[in-house]
Amino acid sequence: MLEILTLEFMQRAFAVGLVVALVAPTIGLFFVVRRYSSIADTLAHMSLAGVAIGLVTGLATIPTALVVSVLSVLGIEKMRERKTLPAETIVSLFLFGGLALGVVLLGLARGKNVNIVNYLFGNIITVTNADILSVSIIGGAAFMIALILWRALFAVSIDEDTAEANGLPVKWLNRLLAILGAATIAISMNVVGVLLIGALMVIPVLSAMQFKKGFHTTWILALCVSSISVVGGLFASYYYNLASGGTIVLGTIVCFILASVFSKASV
Amino acid sequence: MPVKKSRPIIQATNLTFARNGEEIIHHFSFEIQAGDYVGVIGPNGGGKTTLLRLLLGLLEPTQGNIQILGGSPTDRRIRKKFGYVAQRGGNIDAQFPATVEEVVRSGRTAHLGLFGRMQAKDESAITRAIDMMNIAPLLSRSIGKLSGGERQKVLLTRALVGEPEILFLDEPVDGLDPASRDEFYALLRKLNKNGLTIISVSHDVHTVSQEARSAICLKHQLVCHGSKACLIGEEELKDLFHKDRKELLHHHH
Numbered sequence: 001m002l003e004i005l006t007l008e009f010m011q012r013a014f015a016v017g018l019v020v021a022l023v024a025p026t027i028g029l030f031f032v033v034r035r036y037s038s039i040a041d042t043l044a045h046m047s048l049a050g051v052a053i054g055l056v057t058g059l060a061t062i063p064t065a066l067v068v069s070v071l072s073v074l075g076i077e078k079m080r081e082r083k084t085l086p087a088e089t090i091v092s093l094f095l096f097g098g099l100a101l102g103v104v105l106l107g108l109a110r111g112k113n114v115n116i117v118n119y120l121f122g123n124i125i126t127v128t129n130a131d132i133l134s135v136s137i138i139g140g141a142a143f144m145i146a147l148i149l150w151r152a153l154f155a156v157s158i159d160e161d162t163a164e165a166n167g168l169p170v171k172w173l174n175r176l177l178a179i180l181g182a183a184t185i186a187i188s189m190n191v192v193g194v195l196l197i198g199a200l201m202v203i204p205v206l207s208a209m210q211f212k213k214g215f216h217t218t219w220i221l222a223l224c225v226s227s228i229s230v231v232g233g234l235f236a237s238y239y240y241n242l243a244s245g246g247t248i249v250l251g252t253i254v255c256f257i258l259a260s261v262f263s264k265a266s267v
Numbered sequence: 268m269p270v271k272k273s274r275p276i277i278q279a280t281n282l283t284f285a286r287n288g289e290e291i292i293h294h295f296s297f298e299i300q301a302g303d304y305v306g307v308i309g310p311n312g313g314g315k316t317t318l319l320r321l322l323l324g325l326l327e328p329t330q331g332n333i334q335i336l337g338g339s340p341t342d343r344r345i346r347k348k349f350g351y352v353a354q355r356g357g358n359i360d361a362q363f364p365a366t367v368e369e370v371v372r373s374g375r376t377a378h379l380g381l382f383g384r385m386q387a388k389d390e391s392a393i394t395r396a397i398d399m400m401n402i403a404p405l406l407s408r409s410i411g412k413l414s415g416g417e418r419q420k421v422l423l424t425r426a427l428v429g430e431p432e433i434l435f436l437d438e439p440v441d442g443l444d445p446a447s448r449d450e451f452y453a454l455l456r457k458l459n460k461n462g463l464t465i466i467s468v469s470h471d472v473h474t475v476s477q478e479a480r481s482a483i484c485l486k487h488q489l490v491c492h493g494s495k496a497c498l499i500g501e502e503e504l505k506d507l508f509h510k511d512r513k514e515l516l517h518h519h520h
Contacts, residue, residue, distance in 0.1 A: 009475075012343055033360070033363055033364065035360065061318075085482060092295045148381075149381055149382075151376045151379065152376055152381050153374070154365075154369070154373055154376075155373040155376040157363075158359055158363065158365065158370060158373060159353065159358075159359060160350070160364060161325060161353055162351050162353060162426075163376070164324075165323040165324070165325060165349055165351040165435070166324055166346055166347060166349060166351065166374075166376070166377035166429060167343035167344070167345075167346030167347045167349075167377045168343075168376060169343070169381075204348075208364070209362065209364050212364065212409050212411070212412075213364060213366075213409075214280050214364065214365055214366035214368075214369050214409075215366075215369050216369070217364075218364040
C-alpha cells in the first residue's frame with residue numbers, strides 16, 4: 001500500500017476532499033449554466049466575513065460562515081428578484097462588502113493565535129474527525145437535495161420564464177440553490193480555502209462543457225474532473241510538499257486544458 | 268375537426284398595467300373562447316408582450332382582473348395547463364449543455380411536482396409530442412447546435428409535453444427563414460384544428476390575417492378585438508403602425 005494512504009491525516013484529507021469533489025461541481029453546474037458563477041466567489045467572501053465574526057466572537061467558524069453566507073445569499077436573491085439592479089452589480093456589491101467586513105474583523109482578531117492563511121487558501125491536512133462529520137452531513141444533505149430537485153432545477157436553469165409560466169416555484173428554487181451554494185462553500189473552506197472554492201465549483205463544470213454533451217453527461221464528467229483533481233492534487237501536495245488547495249485548483253486547470261484539446265480533436 | 272367556440276376560457280376585465288408610473292396597458296376588457304386561435308397584434312412597445320405576460324401570470328395587473336380556465340393565472344395549478352414558447356427560444360444560451368431530449372422532457376416537470384417521478388402516462392405524453400412534431404431525429408443533438416427553426420420546433424414540443432389547454436407564443440417565428448416559418452405555422456394550424464387554444468403575439472399583420480381565427484389589436488389600449496375583420500380597417504392600421512394597410516398586408520419576408 002502506498003505510504004500516503006496509511007497516514008491518518010491523509011486518509012481524513014481524502015475523505016473530506018472527495019465529499020467536496022462531489023458536492024462542489026454538482027451545485028456549481030447550476031450556477032455555471034445560468035452564467036451566474038460569480039455568485040460562488042461572492043459567497044466565499046461572505047464566508048470569510050463569517051469566519052472573521054466567528055473568530056472575534058468565539059463562535060464556531062464553519063457554522064458562523066454558513067449562517068452569514070446564507071443570509072447574504074438570501075439578500076442577493078431578494079435584490080435580484082426586484083430587478084432594479086443588474087445581477088452582476090448586486091453580486092459585486094456583496095463580494096466587496098464581504099471582503100471589507102472580513103478584513104476589518106480579521107484585523108480585530110489579530111493576536112488570537114489563529115492561522116488566517118488556512119481559511120484563505122485551505123489546509124486539508126489539518127482536517128479533524130469532527131470536520132469529516134460536519135462536511136459529510138452538510139455536504140451529503142446539499143448533494144441529496146440537489147439530486148431530489150434535479151429536474152426542477154434543470155427546468156429553471158434552461159429558462160426561468162417558461163418554468164414560472166408552467167407553475168414551478170422559481171423564486172423558492174433559486175433561493176434554495178443559493179443556500180446550497182453557501183453550504184458548499186462553508187464545507188470547502190478547509191479543502192481549498194475561501195479564495196479558491198469558486199474554482200472548484202466552476203472549473204470542473206467548464207472542463208466538462210468543452211465536450212458539448214447533455215446535462216447529465218456534463219455533470220458526470222465534471223464529477224470526474226473534480227475527483228481526479230482532488231486526488232491528484234493531494235498526491236502532488238504530499239510528495240512535492242505543495243500547498244494542497246492551490247495544487248487541487250491547478251489540477252482542475254490542467255483538466256480544463258486537456259478537455260479543450262481533446263474535445264476539439266474529437267470533433 | 269374544427270372545435271366549436273363554446274365557452275370563454277379567458278376573461279380580462281378592466282385590465283391596466285403600469286410600470287414606473289407609465290401605463291403600458293390601459294383599461295381594457297376582452298374574452299377568448301376555447302379552441303380559438305388569437306393573434307395579438309400591435310406595434311413594438313404597444314403592450315403585446317406585457318399582455319401575454321399578464322395572461323401567463325408572470326406579471327400582476329395594476330388594476331383589473333384576469334380569469335383563466337376558471338381561476339387566476341398566478342395559481343400554479345392553473346399554470347400547469349399552459350404551454351409557452353418564448354420569443355427567440357427564451358434566449359437559451361447556445362453553450363447550454365443539454366440534449367434536445369433533456370429539454371423536451373423538462374416540459375413535463377411542472378406536472379410531476381418537485382418530488383414526483385415519471386410515470387407511464389408522462390412517458391406517453393412525451394412520446395406523443397415527439398411523434399406529433401416529428402423531432403425524433405433531433406433528440407440526441409445538443410440544443411445549442413440547432414438551427415432557429417429546429418429550436419422553435421423543439422420548444423413547441425416541450426410546451427406540448429405538458430398537454431396544455433392553452434398555448435401561448437411570443438413572436439414564435441421571429442428570426443426564422445420563410446420555409447421554417449411556413450412549417451411552424453402549419454404545425455400551429457394542426458394543433459388548433461385538434462382543439463388547442465392558441466394565443467400568439469406578433470407584429471406581423473400579414474401573418475395574423477392569414478393564420479389566426481381572431482385578433483386582439485392593441486396599442487396600450489384595445490384598438491379592436493374579435494374577428495380578423497378588425498384588421499381590415501384602413502384608419503386603425505395606419506394609426507397603429509404608421510403604415511398603409513396595403514403595405515402591411517402584402518408584407519413578404
